[in-house]
Amino acid sequence: MKIPTELIPKCPVCGKPMTMNLRCDNSFVQDEGWYEAHSRYERFIRNNANSRVLFLELGVGANTPVIIKYPFWQMTKVNSKATYACINYGEAFCPAEISEQSICINEDIGKVIAELK
Template identity: 45%
Template sequence: MENYQARIKKAKKAIKEAKYVLLGGGAGLSAAAGITYSGKRFTDNFAPFIEKYLFTDLYSSSFYPFKTQEERWAYWAKHISLNRYEIGATKLYMNLFQLVKNKNYFVISTNVESQFEKAEFPSDKVFEIQGDYSYLQCEKGCHDKLYYNESLVKKMIDKNVDCKIPWYLVPKCPVCGGEMDVNLRKNQYFVQDEKWHESDKLYKEFVKNLEGEKVTYIELGVGFNTPGIIRYPFEGATYRNENATLIRLNRDDPDGFTENENKTIGFTEDMQKIVADLLK
């Protein structure tokens, strides 16, 4: 791997000369921005839940089989509030906007905290394919409407006693009367509403224009949890297009396919620093 400054120089050139830029954001991007799911941020905000349920981090705790809906929503209200409503636009996301705002770009992200929206990326240029903490849906997906949850989440937190909310705040589906869930892709019941389908259409239309064009793919903190959404498609598109460059910011897995070795610029360094240096 070339030295850091050489890679920064090549990456800046690739972005400047690109006709199109496609950003792909994964969990590592939000972690680098400070939205971490473990460590001090977790222990400071979830002490009662850690004591009661022995939780170790926000990711694994989101799969905990709570015995009651009152307990389940006490947890999820705090989870949603901390990651969606209690944090503003982070510097890393704002710097990313400055990096691409004058380019013909699009964003696909598996993150669900609405950070791109907060950093002033236009909604018609962002596809949050895995859902959004801001919305609830029918747990069984009986209909395709989503429900904005900020007001309800605040009420749940205000009324939380011993990691439980009152029964009357437990959300129920207004159509089938069943349980509600957070709009996150975790099973076959994930609701894709009208906005989701419009974003999907815009993304596919953008990708159609890239064939043979001078394209720079910028992959940010994308691991192997769901590689078929961003990592593998970006690799394949880079391989098929001789005019494409892949910039991969990944602490653990910066390298591309062997076939893309000369078209991939990999970074393992601190993501905040890399993006700041690309702006200089």
């Protein structure tokens, strides 16, 4: 689980190592591009509220479940045509209320996707 240091991307401005954009501290970037993407997502959700939708959740843990996990569960609950799919090694589960509409796979994501091919 180690990678060569030279493969870690660096910030083009200050040269520090790049990191993922997570809501874990005050460095979360919520700029114009973020708001545009958020609008596209909201529009898709609104336009497909009663459609056959697959809410595919890959590796979402319990750190910030209000961002993806809980909304996916709620949108699955209110749309009988929706399916919730969760692939997560060690944390694949769903509430009993949506178990009939859910596929929870407790496995390594890379392995599952390779097996889908």
